[in-house]
Amino acid sequence: MTVFRLLWRHRALIAVLVRRDLDARYRASVLGFFWSLINPLLLLAVYAVVFTYIFSPRFPGGDPYPLFLFSGLLPWLFFSGAVLDGSATLIDNGPLLAKVMCPPELFPAVTVLSHLIHHLLALPILLVALIVSAAAGQHSFPWSFPLVVAALVPWLLTTAGAVFAISVLSVHYRDMRDLIGHLLNLLFFSSPIIYSLEGLQVPAMLHRVLSLNPLVSLVTVYRDAVFTGRVSPPQLWLTAYAVGIVSWWLGTRVFAAYRETVVEAV
């Protein structure tokens, strides 16, 4: 709670820092902020081609597959992008931390928020794709789309918790970043992003292990809203929010434990 209050007190500064983050990303390129859209679109194209034409998916996905994939990939890119940037954010802002009295909480928060804004900027593309595919009669339009706001909240909390913990751990343990890359890979393939857990043809044991992944509920709730077009069952919503809250709580606890030594370690 105190973290919330601190961030709120510095909201004007956070706004400036987020703006700077976005500016820095877009200014240097001719295409400006379209880069932020091209990235997920490229990734989407690669996965769509690979799983439509090269491997015929042995797992059940929704139809059309690119849309199904996109609805899983979008929140994942938010999460993984923020976590990757988060592992460097305190180190990059070391000069500020070491010379001005500056609450270190600001920087992971800025990382999360600027990735959230990216995500929100990419949502219209998904919406356009949904409308086009509905017009072509391939997929009925998911009228549950506005629920995306509610589905984003657990994503936001989970991401923030992870970024808080990882930002401060990477300062103290410099090999954290390498580890993060591997962990993200593992998490990506164990989450139902390129496949769906329902009716997955794997041994029951593996299926059970996969369902333990805390991101399952988050991915499903989000995809239900923006792709499947149904309201997820309440226990799924509860799980997703519980995951978010636990992650936030844990992340801020870890941050608090290492906070005082950040400046010395940076």
Place this chain on the structure above:
Amino acid sequence: MKGSIRFSNVSKIFRWRGPRTRHETLKGAFFHRRVLRRRSSSDQHVALDGIDLEVAPGEAVALIGPNGSGKSTLLKLTGGILKPSSGTVEVDGRVTALIELGAGFHPEITGRENVVINGMLLGLGRREIEERMQEIVDFADIGPFIDQPVKIYSSGMYVRLGFAVAVAADPDILLIDEVLAVGDEAFTRRCLNRLARMRQRGVTMVLVSHDLDLVTSFADRALYLDRGRIVVEGPADAVAARYRSDAVGDSDRDDHPPPVRNVDDNTRWGNGDVDIVSVELCVGENTSRLVASGGPCSLRIRYSVHKPTEDFVFGVAWHRSDGTQVSGHNTDLAGLVPGRLEKDGEVSCEYDSLQLSPGEYLVDVAVHARNGLAYDYWCDALKLRVTSEVEWPGVWSPPHRWRSIGPEWEESDGTPARDGNSRE
């Protein structure tokens, strides 16, 4: 009270990094159980050890001492950038800090944007920053660079902008770490001018500098730190003189016994090889505390020798009670080559005409080795008063006269202004 600083028994302990790697790794943490093991004392570096310090609002305090003595750590604790390992730091008011080359700037973004971010971190609102932006840009005076990323700045530009932001933030307390040395002369003068104005407004200042002249001219008070402890604290010039003497002594510490004087007595120190027994002002045949401006007088120094030496210099330094240096001279500068100092004796410095303005003066008297190592350095050994019929301002009161080429003056008898303070 706004602008006050109080340290009570503050210590700061840093942990050493691992011996091979600068930073710890998770691997190390897991395999060597570094995370779980309690640190032994050999893993630690005590940067500050039980510091007590009080700075009143509006005071200017200088921190001096060798590298690694804890000056910057003390400054960072004051700025809230570091937290003390034990003890309490109380700071009241808005603090701005110029630590190790300027304020904290992000290298990738422009100077102007950095000004905004820095200003907000210092507690200014967006609008306040916009209002002061022009002033900041003018003061920094770095031309079109203000809209370029900070990473391409020269160190001078970096300092200029940092200084401009820090002073524009209207702090109650300003912390300055050795930044004035980087700018060019014109900028340094501008900074000093600005700092002087801020002092008049009652801004508290803590300054770290190796420029002892700056320290003595700028600070009221100085702290001499060594290995995390306060060696001596007191009037800036006395502390600076002590530091100077120690810094020389440090290089050949083995040849000399450590100072025998009590370190708490920060107006007198030295290793005691030669002691100054007494210092007297002689006017004619008499000793006195009063001397007429322009009149003859002498300083008589009586000494006793505890360890015969062939390396000795006697010196005196005159200053005003407000710290203004007036003059300093010694036997070495006068070209006297030391012979041997074996027996107790007397030495006297004679002035044919003491051309000082009226007022109170203090005299430091010292006997030291030619490299500066003090045998006995006695601050304010003598306090005396120079008298005159006219209250001439300043410290120098030379005999002088005005001669008329154009203007005409009425003759008014007995006005000393006509003929300076020359007396027959």
